[in-house]
Amino acid sequence: THYMDEAVRCHRLCVFRSGRRVALASPGExxxxxxxxxxxxxxxxxxxxxxxxxxxPEVASLTQMGDRVHTLLVPGAPAAADALGPLVEFLTGHGLEDPGGEVAEPNLEDALVALSQGEELE
Structure with missing residues (x-):
């Protein structure tokens, strides 16, 4: 299925990229x-x-969720807690109003983005 709300309820997911299986795991894994x-x-x-x-350079993907920007960091980037301060400072330095942020939980869409970019998550 291409519907994340359905996929997250599955016990196991098999993900393909270019006709090849790249992952077989539970959504939580x-x-x-x-x-x-x-x-x-x-x-x-x-x-x-x-x-x-x-x-x-540390940003792999962005998804707008209301007034927030859900941000997946690239492999090898500083951990989310360490990257947060510099990213908020970056937004402040570019004149955005009331910038802020917090560490967030990854979702299934993040996993599919990472797999589509060639990462191995198993």
């Missing part, structure tokens, strides 16, 4: 492989925050 790699950031305007964060 896939997301736990990304612990310490997700932060949620905010700052107004949100669209400008996304535009600025897209150019950061």
């Amino acid at each position: 896939l997301t736990s492989a990304l612990e310490d790699r997700v932060v949620e950031l905010w700052g107004e305007p949100t669209g400008e925050a996304i535009k600025l964060l897209r150019g950061r």
